[in-house]
Amino acid sequence: MSASAAAIAADVRAGTRTARAVVEEHLAAIDAREDEIHAFNLVTADAALARADDLDRRIAAGEDPGPLAGVPVALKDNICTRGVPTTCSSRILDAWRPPYDATVVERLGAAGAVAIGKTNCDEFAMGSSTENSAFGPTRNPLDTSRVPGGSSGGSAAAVAAGFAPLALGSDTGGSIRQPAALCGTVGVKPTYGRVSRYGLVAFGSSLDQIGPLAASVTDAALVLEAIGGHDPRDSTSIPEPSPDLTGVLGGGVDGLRIGIIDELMGEGVEGIAADVKARVEEAAAALSAAGAAVEHVSVPSTVYGLSAYYLVAPAEASSNLARFDGVRFGLRVDADTAAAMNTATRTAGFGDEVKRRIMLGTYALSAGYYDAYYGKSQKVRTLIQEDFGRAYETYDLLLSPTAPTTAFPLGDKTGDPMLMYLNDVCTIPSNLAGHPSMSVPFGTGDDGLPIGVQVLAPALDEATMFRAAAVLEEAAP
Amino acid sequence: MNSPETPRLTRDDVAHVANLARLTLTDDELDAFTGQLADVLDHAADLEALDLDGVAPMANPFPLVNVLRTDTPVDHDVRDEVLAAAPSIEDEQFRVPPVLGEAP
Structure with missing residues (x-):
């Protein structure tokens, strides 16, 4: 893997390396392996080089482009980029060019980053393997017979393959953290409202968050600092400034209280592999060795997360995706009446x-079933948030696996949607509660593929979460 | 959730929601989707065991308040780009087939 984002930005800002050279190096990496991996729906090579040249001119003129100066970043293809096709890996938006940039794209630009392309994902971010893309699957760079996870599988693969040091994904039920775990990268789902959703094509609006995928905890922190903070264009944006993360990364975990969630270690949910559980216990031991008080804790209602999520998220999706009707953008299939054309x-x-x-x-939203399904699952969200609240009265952070297993073979779960959904069992509770969590690589499974440990924190406490993540990164085998 | 008030999802239910969602399904798709959607609802039957009396439903993780910004006009200047992205336009408006045809 090539240099970290932090190292690249330091060199480019110091003038010891040009942004153009950095971008060319990453385009060469893409050329060498992209046919095999298919991380991208679109590589914006010309625009990236032009942008790099502009940055180099500004640096030569004495300007400082910012903390991500010259760093290539890959953007999940459900994040709007002005004039650049944004497909959500769907035929219905094939070749659609948004008339505006997402807030996160503007903010990365303001920090000096260089957008290098749009990454493949499950269609409208619905999936856990990137096999639901209309443009074909992405393959795991560490073993191309395996999936990269999903839905932000292209973003995770791009980072793991060295195509870009940084990527953005979106996470509605685990779509940043699970592919990060399966590809051996860091992946962060911030607190709901921490990062603006303006310009993110909506899936489940009360759950969606944009966040970073990166090769290191420091790089992920740099991105979250750049993209976080209040945005008046998102009414659910929390009116707080972006948190200082890079300044606290070295803070350690001495004196912190950390709980391992029993239910997500197999004492409630099924299917958590033995090697995954072993790595989580070893991660807990590492935190303990660094001075944290670690013990097991029960968060009982996390067991019901999967059921509640697969009612809440589809309900919101059915409403959000009503806008794809063939009238204003994207695909139209003509018919005699407007309704027939919509259909x-x-x-x-x-x-x-x-x-x-x-x-x-x-x-779940239809007459006669609303209370039994959507209404009930909304109440379960309250239970889950309350249970987390009780746990956080005692513990500063919680710990669990990110995904039940290492990366699985392509085609293994496509025939059984419910089996695929079980991939999200450990990541969903944070989305339902609105809390931040992140996946940190911690060793490998029996098959030699990476395993991610999930660190969970109460709302708005990304700083403590990142401190623990930095300790785990340092201690990882 | 197979309690008396929530019977198992049927093929007719799926045909009904497909129509509501403006989707056409083939007979084979109808069979496949009915089984798959029923599987998800069967899994969700575990929620039946919960006592949710008096629990408030959560639509959003944090308390929602009206968010008002200053009412300042902004010219986004994207009219041409928006219209250019539409499948069919006429006189700077979106053009659609007749709305008052027969229902599908």
Whole structure:
């Protein structure tokens, strides 16, 4: 893997390396392996080089472009980029060019970063393997017979393959953390509202958060500092400044109280592999050795997260995706009436997983079933948030696996949606509660593939979460 | 959730929601989706065991308040870009087939 984002930015700001050289080096890495990996839907090579030249001119003129000067960043293809196709890996948005940049794109630009391309994902971020992309799957750079996870699988693969030191993903039920775990990178889901959703194509609006994927905890911290903070264009944006993370990374965990969630270690949810549990216990021991008081804790309602999520998220998706009607943007399949055109367009434009979730959500919201499904799952969200609240009265942080297993073979779970959904069992509770959590690589499984440990924190306490992540990174085998 | 008030999802239910969601399914798709969606709802039957009386539903992780900004006009100047992205336009408006046709 090439140099870290922090090292690149330091060199570019100091003038010892040009942004152009950095971008060329990463484009060469993409050329060498992209055919095999398919991390990107689009590589914006010309725009990236032009942008690098502009940065180099500014640096030559004595300007400082910012903390991410010259660092290539890969953007998940559900994040709007002005004039640059943004497809959500769906036929229904094939070749759509947004008329504006997402806030996170503006902020990365203001920090000096260079957008290098749009990454493949599960269609509309619905999936856990990137096999639901209309443009074909992404492969795991560490073993191309395996999936990279999903839905931000292209972003995780881009970082793991050295195509870009940094990437942005979106996380509705684990879509940043799970692929990060399966590709051996760091992945962060910030507190709900910490990062603006303006310009993120909506899936589950009360759950969606944009966050970083990076090769190191420091690099992830640099990105979150750059993209976080209040945005008046997102009404759910928390009116707080971006947290200082790089300044506290070395703070350690001495004196912190950390709880391992029993239910997510297999004493509640099923399917957590023995090697995954072993790595989490070793991570806990490392935190303990660094001075934290670590013990097991029960957070009982986390067991119900998966069921609640697969009612809440599809319900919100069915509403959000009503906008894809063939009228204002994207695909249109003509028909004699407007309603027939809507139906023909949606039938041709959406893939099977998107149709499944739209129908599931429509059912959960429909007359006679609203209380039994959507209403009930909203109450379960309250239970989960309350349970976390009780745990955080005693503990500063919680710990769990990120994903139940290491990366699985392509095609292994595509025939059984429920089996695929079980990948999200450890990551979903944080989304339902609105809390931050992150995946940190910690050793490998019996098959030699990476395992991620999930660090969970109460709302707005990314700083403590990153301190523990830095300790785990240092201690990782 | 197979309690008396929530019977197992049927093929007709799926056909109904597909119509509501403006999707057309083939017979084979209808069969496949019915089984798959029923699997998800069966998994969600574990929520039946919970006592949720008196628990407030959560629509958003944090208390929602009205967010008001200063009412300052801004010219986004993207009209041409927006119209250029539409499948069909006429006189700077989105053009659609007749709305008052027969229902699908």
